[in-house]
Amino acid sequence: MIFISSQVSDGNMDFRFGPTQEVLQNRKKFFEKWVRNDEIAELEQIHSNKVVVVKEHPDPNTKGDALISNNPNFVLMVKVADCIPVGLYDPQNKAIGLIHAGSKGLQKGIIKNAIQKMKKHFGSNPKNLLAKLGPSIGPCHYRLNIWQEAEKQLIDCGILKENMDNPKICTYENMNYFSHRRAEDTNQKEGRFVTILGLKNVN
Ligand SMILES: [Zn+2]
Numbered sequence: 001m002i003f004i005s006s007q008v009s010d011g012n013m014d015f016r017f018g019p020t021q022e023v024l025q026n027r028k029k030f031f032e033k034w035v036r037n038d039e040i041a042e043l044e045q046i047h048s049n050k051v052v053v054v055k056e057h058p059d060p061n062t063k064g065d066a067l068i069s070n071n072p073n074f075v076l077m078v079k080v081a082d083c084i085p086v087g088l089y090d091p092q093n094k095a096i097g098l099i100h101a102g103s104k105g106l107q108k109g110i111i112k113n114a115i116q117k118m119k120k121h122f123g124s125n126p127k128n129l130l131a132k133l134g135p136s137i138g139p140c141h142y143r144l145n146i147w148q149e150a151e152k153q154l155i156d157c158g159i160l161k162e163n164m165d166n167p168k169i170c171t172y173e174n175m176n177y178f179s180h181r182r183a184e185d186t187n188q189k190e191g192r193f194v195t196i197l198g199l200k201n202v203n
Contacts (some may be wrong), residue, residue, distance in 0.1 A: 063137030126158030
């Protein structure tokens with residue numbers, strides 16, 4: 001299983017914040033490093049609670065904020081800069097889920113929806129799920145504590161505390177990651193990093 005986030009040094013990964021060619025080039029370099037020829041599945045993120053089951057290659061214009069899959073040939077990807085990427089791995093059923101959760105998505109129940117869909121489609125038992133949280137804005141730099149809220153919701157869904165890993169890297173203060181709020185406060189150019197999750201081992 002691979003769960004990894006790109007960094008500012010890998011460049012902006014979102015077409016909304018940079019020229020297409022540059023984004024394609026940044027993505028290509030990053031994917032080559034980690035996932036080789038696997039297919040990348042991503043969504044047009046809308047801060048919703050919509051979960052998409054990846055079967056065939058999804059149109060990147062499909063709207064939603066979580067992807068779930070049991071196909072080892074797909075690598076799931078979300079674009080983030082302060083929102084929290086949450087990766088779920090079911091080692092029993094060899095299934096994964098990747099969530100883009102900001103304050104709105106958390107409010108709307110994106111975590112709960114993703115876990116319920118993994119149950120429904122892959123028979124995942126929350127007790128067996130491993131949850132990995134990625135870099136996101138911390139309570140030190142945002143009025144809401146997204147870390148705590150995401151952890152609470154995971155636990156409410158039946159994820160065990162010992163199966164949860166939150167490195168608590170604040171995107172606002174850690175310059176290795178893009179931060180929407182830092183960019184706004186300092187009048188700097190926006191960008192997005194990506195978090196990817198796949199069933200295969202690292203290269
Ligand atoms: Zn902070």
